[in-house]
Amino acid sequence: MLTPRLSIVVPFYNVERYIADCLESLERQTFTDYEVLLVDDGSKDESVEVAREFCARDRRFRLITQENQGLGPARNTGVKDAQGDYLTFVDSDDLVPPHAYEIMVRSLDETASQIAAGNARRFNNTSGVRQSFVHQKPFAKDKPVTDVYEHPTLATDRMVWNKVYRRTFWDQFKYEFPAIRYEDYPITLRAYLDAITVDCLHAPVYYWRERESGESITQLKFQYGNLADRVTSAEMVLDLLKRAPELRDRVQKHLVQIDLATIVQAFASADDDELDGLIALGRRLSSRFDPRVVTEVPTLQRLEYEALQAGDAKLLRRLARFRAEGHGLVPARRHPALPWRYESQYPGLRDSKLPAAIYRLPNDELDVRALTTELEWTDDELVIHGTTEITHLATEPGATVRMSLVCGRRSQRLPVTLTEAVSATGEAVVGFAARVPRSMLAGLPKWASTAWVSVEMRSGLVRRKGELKPGPMQFSDGAWVAGRWIQPVRGTAGRLSLQVRNGSAELTGAAVDGDALVLTGRIPSRMAEPTLRLTRSAGDIQVPLQRSPGAKSRIPKQRGREAMDDFEARVAFDDLIDTVNPDDPFLGRTILVPRIHDGEDKMLLVVTGVNHGLMTPRGNRVISLTRSPGQYLNVVESPARVTADRIEVDGNRVIVSGPRWDNVSYDHVTWRRFLPNSDDGIDSTVTVTVDDERWSAEADVSEMDGGDEAYNWTLFADRPHASPYAVQTDSFLLTSLPLKVGAFTLLGRSGILHLETD
Numbered sequence: 001m002l003t004p005r006l007s008i009v010v011p012f013y014n015v016e017r018y019i020a021d022c023l024e025s026l027e028r029q030t031f032t033d034y035e036v037l038l039v040d041d042g043s044k045d046e047s048v049e050v051a052r053e054f055c056a057r058d059r060r061f062r063l064i065t066q067e068n069q070g071l072g073p074a075r076n077t078g079v080k081d082a083q084g085d086y087l088t089f090v091d092s093d094d095l096v097p098p099h100a101y102e103i104m105v106r107s108l109d110e111t112a113s114q115i116a117a118g119n120a121r122r123f124n125n126t127s128g129v130r131q132s133f134v135h136q137k138p139f140a141k142d143k144p145v146t147d148v149y150e151h152p153t154l155a156t157d158r159m160v161w162n163k164v165y166r167r168t169f170w171d172q173f174k175y176e177f178p179a180i181r182y183e184d185y186p187i188t189l190r191a192y193l194d195a196i197t198v199d200c201l202h203a204p205v206y207y208w209r210e211r212e213s214g215e216s217i218t219q220l221k222f223q224y225g226n227l228a229d230r231v232t233s234a235e236m237v238l239d240l241l242k243r244a245p246e247l248r249d250r251v252q253k254h255l256v257q258i259d260l261a262t263i264v265q266a267f268a269s270a271d272d273d274e275l276d277g278l279i280a281l282g283r284r285l286s287s288r289f290d291p292r293v294v295t296e297v298p299t300l301q302r303l304e305y306e307a308l309q310a311g312d313a314k315l316l317r318r319l320a321r322f323r324a325e326g327h328g329l330v331p332a333r334r335h336p337a338l339p340w341r342y343e344s345q346y347p348g349l350r351d352s353k354l355p356a357a358i359y360r361l362p363n364d365e366l367d368v369r370a371l372t373t374e375l376e377w378t379d380d381e382l383v384i385h386g387t388t389e390i391t392h393l394a395t396e397p398g399a400t401v402r403m404s405l406v407c408g409r410r411s412q413r414l415p416v417t418l419t420e421a422v423s424a425t426g427e428a429v430v431g432f433a434a435r436v437p438r439s440m441l442a443g444l445p446k447w448a449s450t451a452w453v454s455v456e457m458r459s460g461l462v463r464r465k466g467e468l469k470p471g472p473m474q475f476s477d478g479a480w481v482a483g484r485w486i487q488p489v490r491g492t493a494g495r496l497s498l499q500v501r502n503g504s505a506e507l508t509g510a511a512v513d514g515d516a517l518v519l520t521g522r523i524p525s526r527m528a529e530p531t532l533r534l535t536r537s538a539g540d541i542q543v544p545l546q547r548s549p550g551a552k553s554r555i556p557k558q559r560g561r562e563a564m565d566d567f568e569a570r571v572a573f574d575d576l577i578d579t580v581n582p583d584d585p586f587l588g589r590t591i592l593v594p595r596i597h598d599g600e601d602k603m604l605l606v607v608t609g610v611n612h613g614l615m616t617p618r619g620n621r622v623i624s625l626t627r628s629p630g631q632y633l634n635v636v637e638s639p640a641r642v643t644a645d646r647i648e649v650d651g652n653r654v655i656v657s658g659p660r661w662d663n664v665s666y667d668h669v670t671w672r673r674f675l676p677n678s679d680d681g682i683d684s685t686v687t688v689t690v691d692d693e694r695w696s697a698e699a700d701v702s703e704m705d706g707g708d709e710a711y712n713w714t715l716f717a718d719r720p721h722a723s724p725y726a727v728q729t730d731s732f733l734l735t736s737l738p739l740k741v742g743a744f745t746l747l748g749r750s751g752i753l754h755l756e757t758d
Contacts, residue, residue, distance in 0.1 A: 004084045008088050008089075010023070010037065012038065089161045098583070114196060117138075122207075129586055155244075161208075182232075231263075234255050372496055382441070383434070401430055403468065450497045450500060474490075510614045517573060522564040530597065541571065590636070606627045640663065647737075655696055657697070667718070684713065697715070744756060
């Protein structure tokens with residue numbers, strides 16, 4: 001066999017449930033000049049049999065076996081046998097998108113950089129596919145031929161697998177993974193420091209599994225041996241920073257907020273005889289931090305640092321339980337007795353060894369939290385419902401809230417009605433209904449592209465200013481106002497933005513005609529030779545438009561808008577379907593984004609009031625029209641699976657239903673919750689009804705309530721001889737969520753339905 005250009009090293013150990021999906025994602029790569037080195041690290045299950053099957057059917061796959069030594073040494077074994085010009089790594093329970101290596105190898109060929117690194121997605125059944133938090137900032141946009149000094153957020157990209165390395169570079173610096181868990185970060189940071197240039201790619205090149213159970217090493221993170229390896233890894237990273245002092249503060253702050261916080265979290269469940277060892281570990285790590293850096297992190301992290309330094313196990317337990325109650329990295333509970341002190345959350349904290357001043361919250365951590373719960377357009381105004389509070393403070397009687405619409409330097413006061421409300425944690429907050437008159441939106445400057453809502457709240461003697469944020473809402477409807485489209489979206493820094501759009505192309509209808517999808521809409525008359533372009537990773541589809549100048553549309557023309565022509569475009573289903581190389585390796589789907597192209601690209605706005613939730617089966621695939629959170633049209637090509645497009649709620653009863661496809665099993669659609677630290681789930685009692693056209697699943701949520709224990713359920717579909725999957729939801733249905741169902745809230749997250757206790 002000729003020398004391959006790319007070597008893919010895949011160590012594995014007891015992953016029979018996941019390895020086949022991983023290797024199939026490698027088989028589907030559009031870049032084909034590669035070898036896969038499967039390193040069996042002493043597996044005791046059927047993983048090795050699966051690996052042998054792939055080696056037997058594809059000569060590019062090779063199996064290497066060794067006694068169990070751990071992930072790092074297994075990777076080193078694979079590297080020694082690798083023959084390619086480029087080198088990459090894959091964890092055996094993860095997935096690789098089909099175009100990933102084509103994108104990264106092409107980038108290295110073009111730039112001669114030493115490393116190409118790309119974005120990553122997290123995925124599992126209960127939460128779907130979503131952006132990986134730790135990769136969001138480093139790969140927010142393409143940055144070819146950069147380095148870690150010019151682009152310092154790379155210093156917190158700690159994983160080895162979202163990268164392709166030039167093999168000569170790897171050998172030059174003699175990289176070798178240490179025999180510990182969390183072996184990635186020391187190698188990744190060192191490679192970034194050694195590389196002359198790095199290509200940063202915004203495209204997702206890796207799908208990182210988040211298991212429902214606690215099997216993977218990153219989710220068994222509270223075991224002592226796991227924590228000890230985490231500290232060793234962090235020490236190796238800190239040693240590397242001696243050669244890069246300009247990155248030291250950023251990386252130390254990252255380690256305080258992630259690694260040190262993980263050690264503290266272990267105190268919540270640790271036995272008494274484990275406390276001394278945990279304190280020693282925490283001190284070992286925290287002693288390496290510059291105290292000046294610690295003063296710049298939030299108060300909770302400072303408390304954790306000081307408690308470890310003081311060896312205060314009692315306080316560490318309380319802080320760990322504070323996090324375990326759902327407060328995450330930034331606590332949100334109010335403290336009614338002493339609102340500026342953490343000690344009021346847990347009586348007796350003053351008995352700790354720390355000085356009282358440590359507990360005082362700085363003013364900049366008393367923030368306004370204003371969240372939108374519902375948006376409603378009327379003939380005269382946009383009504384925004386939500387709740388607001390000052391974090392860490394009990395809401396005082398008579399609290400006041402002011403809101404203003406802000407555009408550039410212009411700020412206009414909004415009428416606001418206040419009510420009493422209760423937060424998700426059961427504490428008193430202020431409910432509000434803010435009204436944005438259409439006349440105010442119509443008066444926004446012609447140059448305006450966005451507006452937002454400022455919030456000022458006074459509770460007792462404390463006054464704070466902030467921004468209105470979207471809350472749990474993902475999909476909101478927009479509206480025409482004086483010839484411009486106003487679209488509520490999640491904008492910069494997570495705030496609720498009202499986008500102002502001019503000259504939009506829009507979709508007004510969709511239908512199936514034989515073997516084609518027919519889209520109708522309107523485009524600005526000034527467009528000379530427009531075409532419809534549907535973009536995807538495998539290549540664009542371009543379709544001519546048939547335009548009808550001045551034709552009468554079903555959607556009335558908005559006053560103040562420019563002249564528009566009607567259009568029709570026919571897209572052949574055969575052009576849309578790609579069963580071999582779907583962009584999403586987990587859901588097996590490709591999202592195509594239609595754009596009207598005429599020198600510039602205009603995405604198609606989905607006009608409110610027209611039902612575009614079209615779904616049509618083509619063999620074992622389904623073509624669906626969906627909308628983005630910004631109300632633009634997407635065309636989704638995906639496997640035929642159980643899909644929901646309707647929800648009915650009556651007290652404690654919820655009925656979810658959708659279209660019925662041939663060759664899809666509807667025998668077991670159920671609400672499922674997973675047991676702690678397990679991939680095993682408990683199913684609710686669901687009545688499933690199926691006829692020739694539709695399916696429905698009815699449940700009584702009162703039977704699913706865990707009382708004081710928080711139960712979260714996900715709608716699943718089981719299928720014969722294959723893995724179960726979460727039921728996907730038509731995006732047009734998501735505009736009606738969240739909904740109250742008995743003691744639960746019905747939410748859509750990443751297109752998946754969840755029942756969550758309040």
